[in-house]
Amino acid sequence: MPRFRYVIALGLAVLLLVFALVFSILGRVRYGDFYETAEVMSIIENNYVDKVDIKKCQEKILQSGLQDCLDKHSYYYSADDLKAVKSLDSAPFVGIGLQVNKKDDYIHVVSVLENSPAQRVGIIPDDLIVAVNGVSTKNMSPEDATNKIRGKSGEKVVLTIQRGQKKQKDFILVREKIERFYVKPSFITPEIGYIRITSFEQLSSLELYSSFYSLGILSDFSSKDFTGNKSARGIIIDLRRNPGGFLGEVLSMLDFFSPDKGRTVFSAKGLHVNEKFTTGIKGFFDNLPIVVLIDANSASAAEVMAGVLKIWGHAVVGEKSYGKGTVQEFPIRLSSGSALRLTVARYFLGEQEVAVDGIGISPDHEVKWKKSENQSEEDFAAEFFPNFGNPEKDPQLKKAVEVLKEQMKKPRN
Structure with a gap:
């Protein structure tokens, strides 16, 4: 044996x-x-x-x-980078008031919060951040750049900015606690509501739902009667300069407007992924007149929302969107403690599987901000950003109001 x-x-x-x-x-x-x-x-x-x-x-x-x-x-x-990302996710937001994305291998300023350190020193949207505290941002992820820009309240951070063809310039900023909003409702007229969505973060869908109350359109949704004292009969959803966010939040938001339960929102397809995402309910506001605003900085989840609402028959105004039609998985943890953010699929919109990646969403009504031939970047910014969201001086929003008024004249089903 x-x-x-x-x-x-x-x-x-x-x-x-x-x-x-x-x-x-x-x-x-x-x-x-x-x-x-x-x-x-x-x-x-x-x-x-x-x-x-x-x-x-x-x-x-x-x-x-x-x-x-x-x-x-x-x-x-790296393990240190991943730790920094996770610690900042759970910490109060302390920074300088910038929303960024990637452009031409560097970090691009998408938007600047009002009364933030970034606005006070003169940083404007479309600036390129080429370095943070002397560290080049070339090939840096937007998340990594954000982590380097954020930090403790009262500490300084130095951003090296490239604006147009001008020489690079260093901006010294002091970090502070930033109050952020992702969904902000207001009235343009007593019957036209305006909802600005700056990003799709966790619980943004609840903020949108709350916005319906603020605009007076949840008083009696079952009877589809949106009339009354300052009760919006139509809304403009502004997704300009929205770099995206959580696709799950977009799915929840689109449920509010879905023509039917089970409508295909998007299909995610890759070598190892093939999944379809559909609406969970017939929406409360499926026949509410809606116009969507987009621009070249509307990306990813913002393009899903704009593209699907367009498929469902709502007008889109502005400029062709960014064209990011991919889905990333993060974090994919490695044995060393480091991690990957990996593109695992491309998404395609609606039943017809409309491609977005590298293509973007084309508006039904194209309207661009016009810059004069000899106008400097600073002068254009001084004119553009104070008027952004002003229905009298913002040409894209002005057109959206015009289109929405025409829609509101039509009888509802």
């Missing part, structure tokens, strides 16, 4: 060795270049003229390498 056990043990050992050799060979065939990378790192560590932090070097290779071989929305996060 002992001899028999010995033979079995020996056989298992040989079998495990064979499996190990097979997987080793397969690994070398499939990921052979990584063995070469490890070899290069070993040579550097043992031969380079100065001492090298091999771990940091490896992180840099992964960060830049992913940008070269994958799309611009996929990133590698």
Whole structure:
């Protein structure tokens, strides 16, 4: 019996060795270049003229390498970067009042909050942030840039700004607690409501629902009667300069306007993903006249909302949107404590599976802010941003009001 056990043990050992050799060979065939990378790192560590932090070097290779071989929305996060992201997510918002996205490999200012440190020093939307505290933002993710910009209240941060063709300029700002809103309702006229959505963050759908109360259109939704003293009979949803956010929030918002339960909102498709997302209910406001505003900075989740409302028959005004039609999974944790943000699918809108990535949403009524030939960036900004959202001086909003008034004349179902 002992001899028999010995033979079995020996056989298992040989079998495990064979499996190990097979997987080793397969690994070398499939990921052979990584063995070469490890070899290069070993040579550097043992031969380079100065001492090298091999771990940091490896992180840099992964960060830049992913940008070269994958799309611009996929990133590698070191363990320290991931920890910073998570700690800031749970902390009170302290920063300088900027909303950013990525443009031309650098960080692009999408919007500046009123009365924020950024506004007070003169930073304007469309500025490029080329460095934060002297660290280049080239190939940096918007999340990483935001983490570097944020910090403790009272501390300083230096942003290097490129504006148009002018020389780069450093702005020194002092961080402070920022009061943020994502959904802000108001009246343009007693019958026209205006809802500005700056981002789709957690609970934004509840903020939108609350906005319906503020606009007086939830008093009797079951009878579809929106008349009354200062009760909006139609609304303009402004998604301009909205870089996106949580797709789950958009799904919840679109339920309010859905013509039917089970309508396809979007399909997510990738090599390893194939999933359809539909409306959960027939909306309370399925026949409420709506006009949507978009521009070149409306991206991702904002494009889902604008594109689906357009498919459902609502007018879209403004400029063609950004064209980000991809879905990222984050964090995909690695054994080292680091993580990936990885593009796992592209989304396609509605039953017809309308593509968005690299294409964008085209408005039904194209309206652009016009800049004169000799007008400087500063002069254009001085004219544009104070008038943004003013129905008398904002040409896109003015057109949206005009289109909505025509819709409101039509009888409802």
